[in-house]
Amino acid sequence: MSDDRILFENVSxxxxxxxxxNKISLTIPPGITTLVGxxxxxxxxxxxxxxxxxxxxxxQISVMGxxxxxxxxxxxxxxxxxxxxxxxxxGLTGWQFLLDSLLLHGMSRNDAFRLSMEAIxxxxxxxxxxxxxxxxxxxxxxxxxxAQAIAHHPRVLVLDEPLNGLDPMAxxxxxxxxxxxxxxxxxxxISSHILDEVDRISDRVVLITGGYLIAQGNIHxxxxxVRDKPMQVLIRCDHPELLASRMFAVNHCVEARxxxxxKGVFLRTGDVDQFYTMLNGIAAEGLVKIEAVAxxxxxxxxIYQYLIGSDGSAS
Amino acid sequence: MSIYKQNYRAYTGKVTPxxxxxxxxxxxxYAEAWSSKITVGIFVxxxxxxxxxxxxxxxxxxxxxxxxxxxxxxxxxxxxxxFFLNILQIQSWLALVLASWxxxxxxxxxxxxxxxxxxxxxxxxxxxxxxxxxxxxFTALSLVTWIPTLLLFFYEGYASPQPWAxxxxxxxxxxxxxSLIWIAFLSILGLALSSWVKWRIVATGIIxxxxxxxxxxxxxxxxxxxxxxxxxxxxxxxMSTLWERLLGVPGLVHPNRDLPTVAIAAMLLLACIICLAMxxxxxxxxxxxxx
Numbered sequence: 098m099s100d101d102r103i104l105f106e107n108v109s110x111x112x113x114x115x116x117x118x119n120k121i122s123l124t125i126p127p128g129i130t131t132l133v134g135x136x137x138x139x140x141x142x143x144x145x146x147x148x149x150x151x152x153x154x155x156x157q158i159s160v161m162g163x164x165x166x167x168x169x170x171x172x173x174x175x176x177x178x179x180x181x182x183x184x185x186x187x188g189l190t191g192w193q194f195l196l197d198s199l200l201l202h203g204m205s206r207n208d209a210f211r212l213s214m215e216a217i218x219x220x221x222x223x224x225x226x227x228x229x230x231x232x233x234x235x236x237x238x239x240x241x242x243x244a245q246a247i248a249h250h251p252r253v254l255v256l257d258e259p260l261n262g263l264d265p266m267a268x269x270x271x272x273x274x275x276x277x278x279x280x281x282x283x284x285x286x287i288s289s290h291i292l293d294e295v296d297r298i299s300d301r302v303v304l305i306t307g308g309y310l311i312a313q314g315n316i317h318x319x320x321x322x323v324r325d326k327p328m329q330v331l332i333r334c335d336h337p338e339l340l341a342s343r344m345f346a347v348n349h350c351v352e353a354r355x356x357x358x359x360k361g362v363f364l365r366t367g368d369v370d371q372f373y374t375m376l377n378g379i380a381a382e383g384l385v386k387i388e389a390v391a392x393x394x395x396x397x398x399x400i401y402q403y404l405i406g407s408d409g410s411a412s
Numbered sequence: 413m414s415i416y417k418q419n420y421r422a423y424t425g426k427v428t429p430x431x432x433x434x435x436x437x438x439x440x441x442y443a444e445a446w447s448s449k450i451t452v453g454i455f456v457x458x459x460x461x462x463x464x465x466x467x468x469x470x471x472x473x474x475x476x477x478x479x480x481x482x483x484x485x486x487x488x489x490x491x492x493x494x495f496f497l498n499i500l501q502i503q504s505w506l507a508l509v510l511a512s513w514x515x516x517x518x519x520x521x522x523x524x525x526x527x528x529x530x531x532x533x534x535x536x537x538x539x540x541x542x543x544x545x546x547x548x549x550f551t552a553l554s555l556v557t558w559i560p561t562l563l564l565f566f567y568e569g570y571a572s573p574q575p576w577a578x579x580x581x582x583x584x585x586x587x588x589x590x591s592l593i594w595i596a597f598l599s600i601l602g603l604a605l606s607s608w609v610k611w612r613i614v615a616t617g618i619i620x621x622x623x624x625x626x627x628x629x630x631x632x633x634x635x636x637x638x639x640x641x642x643x644x645x646x647x648x649x650x651m652s653t654l655w656e657r658l659l660g661v662p663g664l665v666h667p668n669r670d671l672p673t674v675a676i677a678a679m680l681l682l683a684c685i686i687c688l689a690m691x692x693x694x695x696x697x698x699x700x701x702x703x
Contacts, residue, residue, distance in 0.1 A: 180529040184525040186444070201433050201436050201534040202535060203430075203432075203433055204425065205425070205426065208423075
């Protein structure tokens with residue numbers, strides 16, 4: 098089972114006396130996993146550890162049963178890394194950059210040619226691949242970096258801030274590509290500050306701050322685990338004030354706020370199970386016609402706020 | 413529940429040997445080095461002494477030309493070990509100029525652009541990266557040292573009416589060994605110093621400084637302590653001594669300055685080890701230091 102997973106076992110990394118990450122234990126199955134945390138939280142260190150670019154001070158890392166120290170060629174054949182840095186060898190076209198990257202991966206010239214074509218098509222770079230990278234827009238640079246990371250058909254794709262600097266169109270195209278790769282069974286590990294998009298694309302989130310792992314798992318599961326923060330639910334109904342007064346009468350309901358359009362109410366509850374039982378009762382009584390019920394803080398942004406806080410320190 | 417087609421296939425083809433991957437980096441380095449017009453200018457200037465020497469060899473072996481320049485005979489333009497020693501020394505110091513210009517272009521750009529994470533996330537080790545850059549620099553320096561000097565040697569062998577080349581084969585060996593030692597040392601020194609300096613022009617100055625400043629310190633040490641061992645810090649002196657011995661030219665140095673060849677070799681080796689340690693410390697994928 099461990100051969101299709103990325104495993105971190107009690108991994109710590111110190112840069113001299115400075116903590117990179119501390120005692121991280123993670124199991125990442127295939128799919129899209131997003132690393133979320135404030136600047137300097139250790140996200141890039143975690144990615145560098147996974148890609149073998151830095152060695153852990155202690156602990157073990159296994160990427161689909163492979164380790165860079167044991168068989169670097171096989172390890173890097175299975176891994177694609179798109180860094181957040183804008184480096185390209187000077188004077189190259191996008192096409193040459195891809196071709197050279199594949200030659201560095203050890204592909205034959207014929208395979209490199211074929212895979213370059215495929216990657217360019219996949220990121221929809223088109224004719225721009227024949228132009229010098231120095232003349233590319235930021236979005237095109239992101240695309241060619243992404244093409245470089247996926248061109249050699251890795252099984253694990255590590256993407257450091259891949260959506261930064263992209264316009265909405267390019268961002269949507271990139272997200273569609275990530276989703277497609279994730280569906281095909283690829284490991285995608287993405288770091289991102291754009292929490293709305295984390296919600297859209299992630300199968301799992303890993304929250305990290307100050308080098309410590311705060312939470313990991315499916316966003317909804319993580320939210321449910323945060324029991325000390327009452328959950329907010331939006332209920333769309335015809336008599337929000339009446340519903341609010343009924344719900345507010347019980348102890349576990351700690352806040353009620355009518356929606357700005359007057360056609361719903363935000364309720365905050367400390368006991369979700371009891372809350373839904375009571376809501377069912379009210380609906381059965383027929384006093385309030387309930388149209389929709391949806392968690393209002395069951396997303397990456399809320400989890401980030403609850404677990405890490407706006408100042409970046411874990412609460 | 414969605415049903416997904418797990419149709420993604422990892423690449424399973426053959427991979428090329430590691431040395432072919434190193435050559436990609438060497439090609440990058442070579443292209444970077446020669447993309448500068450100043451590099452081309454220094455290279456052309458570095459070939460001028462060889463062209464003059466070629467002309468000299470022609471004159472020395474042409475009876476008509478010898479007669480025209482006053483019949484000084486072979487002694488006026490003796491093509492011997494000292495002649496080639498002079499060429500080797502000139503070319504070697506021009507190689508220093510070329511190395512100090514090229515070496516920073518090979519490494520400082522990569523470090524400044526954060527290239528390491530991308531390059532080293534390929535199956536290329538840090539050693540492979542440095543080797544690729546070393547090959548690029550070494551090849552460039554070869555173009556102004558052992559290649560032209562050996563071509564001059566072979567031209568003299570061709571132009572000389574006597575069987576000159578076979579008799580003086582040790583000169584060719586000396587030219588080759590002397591050049592290779594010097595450009596290998598220069599390449600390692602240039603790369604190591606460039607890896608520690610962010611600004612390319614400063615790195616160029618520091619490479620010059622690393623060759624000549626210790627020479628001054630060594631001179632002071634020798635004068636104050638009345639010892640010859642201070643000259644082990646004097647790279648120009650050590651190399652001149654080594655070249656003289658490799659080409660079999662009698663030394664003109666004072667007996668008190670006569671350094672053993674083993675000591676010179678050990679000193680150069682020590683300098684290379686220090687340079688490799690510097691490269692090892694600096695050429696890394698990334699060192700993130702959080703405040």
